[in-house]
Each structure stands twice: as C-alpha cells, then as structure tokens.
Amino acid sequence: MTTYFPNIPVIKYEGPKTKNPLAFRFYDADRVIAGRPMKDHLKFALSWWHSLCGDGSDAFGGATMDRSYGGLSDPLKIEKAKVDAGFEFMEKLGIEYFCFHDIDVVPTDKTFAETRENLLEIVDYIKGKMAQTNIKCLWGTSNYTRHPRFMQGASTSYNPDVFAWAAAKVKNTIDATIALGGQGYTFWSGRDGYDTLLNTNLELELDNMARLMKLARDYGRAKGFTGDFYIEPKPKEPTKHQYDFDVTTVLYFIHKYGLEKDFKLNVEVNHATMAGHTFQHELRVARINNALGSVDANDGDLFLGWDTDLFASNIYTTTLAMYEILKAGGFTNGGLNFDAKVRRSSFDFDDIVYGHILGMDTYALGLIKAQELIEDGRIDQFIEDRYSGYTKGIGKKIVDETVSLEELEAHVMAIGEPVLSSGRQEYLELVLNSIIFS
Ligand code: XUL
Numbered sequence: 299m300t301t302y303f304p305n306i307p308v309i310k311y312e313g314p315k316t317k318n319p320l321a322f323r324f325y326d327a328d329r330v331i332a333g334r335p336m337k338d339h340l341k342f343a344l345s346w347w348h349s350l351c352g353d354g355s356d357a358f359g360g361a362t363m364d365r366s367y368g369g370l371s372d373p374l375k376i377e378k379a380k381v382d383a384g385f386e387f388m389e390k391l392g393i394e395y396f397c398f399h400d401i402d403v404v405p406t407d408k409t410f411a412e413t414r415e416n417l418l419e420i421v422d423y424i425k426g427k428m429a430q431t432n433i434k435c436l437w438g439t440s441n442y443t444r445h446p447r448f449m450q451g452a453s454t455s456y457n458p459d460v461f462a463w464a465a466a467k468v469k470n471t472i473d474a475t476i477a478l479g480g481q482g483y484t485f486w487s488g489r490d491g492y493d494t495l496l497n498t499n500l501e502l503e504l505d506n507m508a509r510l511m512k513l514a515r516d517y518g519r520a521k522g523f524t525g526d527f528y529i530e531p532k533p534k535e536p537t538k539h540q541y542d543f544d545v546t547t548v549l550y551f552i553h554k555y556g557l558e559k560d561f562k563l564n565v566e567v568n569h570a571t572m573a574g575h576t577f578q579h580e581l582r583v584a585r586i587n588n589a590l591g592s593v594d595a596n597d598g599d600l601f602l603g604w605d606t607d608l609f610a611s612n613i614y615t616t617t618l619a620m621y622e623i624l625k626a627g628g629f630t631n632g633g634l635n636f637d638a639k640v641r642r643s644s645f646d647f648d649d650i651v652y653g654h655i656l657g658m659d660t661y662a663l664g665l666i667k668a669q670e671l672i673e674d675g676r677i678d679q680f681i682e683d684r685y686s687g688y689t690k691g692i693g694k695k696i697v698d699e700t701v702s703l704e705e706l707e708a709h710v711m712a713i714g715e716p717v718l719s720s721g722r723q724e725y726l727e728l729v730l731n732s733i734i735f736s
C-alpha cells in the first residue's frame with residue numbers, strides 16, 4: 299500500500315522530558331482528566347483544506363508545497379489519494395475526526411451536476427475508509443469564497459441566482475455530511491459582508507443570510523440530521539466588514555431570526571483576536587449563552603493581524619480556553635478542529651505532522667492546566683467572593699429584581715460612600731503563572 303508519510307511512525311505519548319520530536323509530551327489520549335479521557339475532552343479534528351489541499355500559496359506568491367500525491371494528474375485519483383493520505387495521517391496521529399468543505403474533496407473545475415456526482419463517489423470512498431477505522435466526521439461546510447460567482451457574497455449577493463447557487467451547494471454538502479455521519483454543519487460567511495454601504499442593502503442581505511440558514515435547517519432536519527448547525531464568527535477578510543463579526547454579533551443574529559434551537563457557535567482563535575477579543579472572551583460569551591458548539595483551534599499572529607491560521611503554541615491561550623470549555627461541560631457534538639496551516643516555508647509533508655503534534659500537545663497541556671486551575675479553586679473563589687454582595691441584602695434584591703429606584707436611593711442615603719475592595723489582577727496572574735509553571 300502507498301504511504302504518504304513514510305518517515306512517520308504511529309505517534310505515542312512519551313512524556314514532557316522526551317527529546318523525540320515524533321512523540322507527544324502532554325497528549326496522552328487515554329489519561330483521565332476530570333472523569334473523561336483526554337481524547338474525549340479534546341476531540342481533535344483534521345481540517346481537510348489546510349492539511350490535504352493547502353499548497354503554501356499566499357497573496358504574494360504561488361505554491362511551495364507539492365500536493366500532487368506522487369505526481370498524479372487525474373483529478374479524481376488525486377482526491378482519492380488525499381483520502382488515503384488523510385486517513386494514514388489521522389491514524390498515525392490518533393486524530394479521530396475530520397472537517398471538510400465541499401470543494402476540498404472534489405475537483406473544482408466541473409459543472410454542478412458533475413461535481414455532485416464526484417461528491418457522491420468520494421463520500422462513498424471516505425465511508426469505506428471510515429468503516430475500517432474509528433475515524434468520524436466532525437462537521438462539513440460549503441465554500442463560497444473561491445469561485446468568482448461569489449465575488450459579491452453568496453446568500454447575501456444582490457443576485458438571487460447566486461443565492462440559488464449557494465443554496466444548492468449547501469444542500470449537497472449537508473447531504474454529504476449526513477452520509478458521513480457528521481454531527482455538525484458549519485456556516486462560515488465566506489464573502490458575506492460588505493466593502494462599502496454605498497452599494498449595499500444591509501437589511502436585505504442580513505435577512506437573506508438568515509433565509510438560507512433557515513432553508514438549511516429545515517432541509518437538514520427533514521433528512522434526519524440531528525447534529526448542530528454552527529456559525530463561525532469572523533470580523534473581516536475577505537470583506538472589510540464580515541456579517542458574522544464576533545460571538546456577540548452572531549448571537550444577536552441567531553436570536554433575531556429565531557435560529558437559537560438549532561444553531562451554536564464555532565469559535566475560532568484567530569478570528570477572535572482579529573475582532574479585538576481574546577479567545578477566552580469569545581468562548582465565555584458563547585458559554586454564558588449556552589451556545590458554545592465547537593472550536594477552530596489555531597492561533598493568530600498579533601504583529602501581522604490577519605488570519606494567519608498558525609498551529610496553537612500558546613499555553614496561556616489554551617489553558618484559559620480549556621477552562622471555559624470545561625466550565626461549559628465539554629463538547630457534545632463539537633470538538634477542536636485544526637483550522638491551521640504550516641508556514642509557507644515548512645513545505646515538507648512531515649511538517650504537517652510537527653504542526654499537529656505541536657497543536658495537540660498545546661491543547662493537552664492547556665487541558666491539564668485548566669483542570670488544575672479549577673481544582674486549585676483560588677480564581678473561582680476570588681470571583682465568587684468578589685460578587686458575594688449580590689447574594690444578600692440589597693444585592694440580592696437587585697438580582698431578584700424586587701427593588702425600586704426609590705429603595706436604592708434610600709439605601710444610598712443610609713450607607714453613604716460604598717466600601718470597595720481591590721480587583722487584585724496582579725495577584726490572580728501570579729496564581730495563574732504558578733499553576734501553569736508548576
Ligand atoms: C475562514 C475559516 C474557514 C472556516 C471553514 O477564515 O476559518 O476555514 O473555518 O470554512
């Protein structure tokens with residue numbers, strides 16, 4: 299059998315002290331943390347697009363990576379080789395899920411009817427591989443950035459024929475996702491946004507964006523899809539103002555259009571920082587609204603500022619992220635999808651392996667540290683104590699909404715100036731450091 303990663307053995311846990319680059323330092327799949335094995339907390343997923351399709355090209359230059367899979371030229375053979383390579387990769391790394399776009403798995407230069415046929419053929423091929431492994435589909439999505447017909451948006455295009463194209467693609471991708479047993483379908487807005495309001499009917503575009511989501515929901519449910527629909531926030535790129543700006547904006551949208559029973563958030567690290575938020579902020583907002591669905595696990599480069607999709611290497615980010623995910627009760631249908639790519643200069647196939655080992659270890663250590671943070675309890679206790687005024691007296695009346703403005707005025711006259719206590723940020727950062735570095 300052809301191997302695409304001949305230098306790569308099955309990657310095993312060897313512990314933090316190992317010097318073996320092809321081993322995990324922290325990811326120990328079956329180690330139980332807070333009552334569940336690490337692999338169930340983390341639910342790592344391969345992103346088909348970055349790892350199997352990405353060729354290193356960027357806005358400034360062409361491909362640096364050979365993705366012909368051994369010099370193949372027949373497009374369908376390449377797609378099948380990608381499946382073979384992807385499954386070999388996932389088995390060697392112990393990754394149990396994958397995410398895909400429609401255009402990641404089929405040749406992209408065909409008619410709509412040919413593309414649909416190809417999709418059915420490749421889905422069957424993937425199903426065959428799935429039957430021999432325990433690898434599952436986390437979620438599917440449709441791409442509407444690549445083709446020029448979507449240059450002015452997909453469901454938000456001024457042109458209803460473009461809306462129809464977007465809808466037809468969504469239908470086929472939902473069919474493929476259901477066929478693969480996927481438990482999620484993600485909407486990432488592509489070019490749904492605007493560059494200037496001088497040519498844009500903002501109200502109609504947002505209404506239409508919701509209309510396609512309602513059609514997708516009704517179609518998916520009618521076809522027996524029981525998983526979650528996700529919306530993935532992103533503030534900009536490629537448009538100046540993407541409609542799914544951040545978690546708060548998407549929550550407003552979900553509620554305005556009555557989508558809250560079926561739609562959750564797929565929160566991406568790099569998109570959070572592009573919106574001027576920490577990843578923890580975005581996860582917290584999703585969590586307190588019971589809308590945390592899944593995560594695109596990457597990292598941004600704060601100096602560059604654009605969507606760099608780096609593999610995660612920042613333990614602070616992953617510790618505070620896993621803290622939010624643990625507090626949310628963990629993933630149900632969602633997981634950690636590596637929407638991350640190796641740098642353009644890391645052009646060997648083996649670099650994708652190092653990227654995933656880095657990302658998996660960074661999230662595994664984040665999980666370990668997040669659980670230590672929770673068990674340590676000092677930060678949670680600090681917050682509980684800080685707000686304890688709301689559990690008694692006038693504070694409780696405010697929370698219970700049994701107080702009037704007159705009563706609050708009388709309270710002020712009785713107490714004079716409030717007695718404040720320190721927010722202790724530096725102390726809390728010291729506690730966080732002491733846990734991360736212990
Ligand atoms: C785009 C992005 C996509 C989505 C899936 O910035 O993050 O990879 O995650 O379409």
Ligand code: CO
Nearest residue numbers: 530566594637
């Ligand atoms: Co993403």
